[in-house]
Amino acid sequence: MLTLNLKINNREVGPYRVPSDLMMIQFLHEYVNLTGTKFGCGIGVCHACVIVEKDESKNSYQTYRSCITGVSQFKDKSIYTVEGHARVNESSGLLELHPVQQVFIEEFAFQCGWCTPGFVNQSIVFYEQCRQHPIAPSQVESAIEATLNNHLCRCTGYIRYFSALKKLILSTPGLTIT
Ligand code: FES
Numbered sequence: 001m002l003t004l005n006l007k008i009n010n011r012e013v014g015p016y017r018v019p020s021d022l023m024m025i026q027f028l029h030e031y032v033n034l035t036g037t038k039f040g041c042g043i044g045v046c047h048a049c050v051i052v053e054k055d056e057s058k059n060s061y062q063t064y065r066s067c068i069t070g071v072s073q074f075k076d077k078s079i080y081t082v083e084g085h086a087r088v089n090e091s092s093g094l095l096e097l098h099p100v101q102q103v104f105i106e107e108f109a110f111q112c113g114w115c116t117p118g119f120v121n122q123s124i125v126f127y128e129q130c131r132q133h134p135i136a137p138s139q140v141e142s143a144i145e146a147t148l149n150n151h152l153c154r155c156t157g158y159i160r161y162f163s164a165l166k167k168l169i170l171s172t173p174g175l176t177i178t
């Protein structure tokens with residue numbers, strides 16, 4: 001057993017006493033009732049279960065497959081799941097989706113949606129990386145292909161995810177070199 005404290009979606013949680021071999025996706029589903037992270041293959045292949053760790057000291061992001069990553073990896077860390085990206089607009093008081101989520105909806109990027117949390121999390125990390133290190137417009141397409149290459153979609157909606165993210169990156173000021 002181990003004792004776990006961490007930050008999830010900007011909220012401190014814990015302490016939890018959990019089995020030391022517990023996988024992160026089980027912790028999210030069964031201990032903190034966050035079921036947006038989807039279980040696909042369970043063996044690290046499909047990337048449906050990808051979550052984000054944010055290193056707050058470096059303002060850097062990394063993704064993990066939560067079906068094959070144990071909870072101990074996230075002790076005292078800050079993570080984001082698909083439930084944690086929307087923000088309340090301070091002037092309107094309304095909930096606003098992250099631009100990645102918004103463009104995926106506008107472009108009908110997904111069908112059943114099972115793979116979507118993984119695509120959203122990976123794409124948000126890409127978006128943040130572009131914000132910190134803008135890339136040339138001519139490199140956007142290949143960079144997106146490299147980023148999303150390992151994500152599987154049983155509904156075969158790849159093209160719409162890729163084109164939606166490309167549209168967002170190219171149309172958002174500051175994400176590409178001008
Ligand atoms: S469910 Fe984790 S990689 Fe498929």
Ligand code: FES
Pocket residue numbers: 110111112113114115116152153154155156157
């Ligand atoms: S939208 Fe159904 S698995 Fe991708």
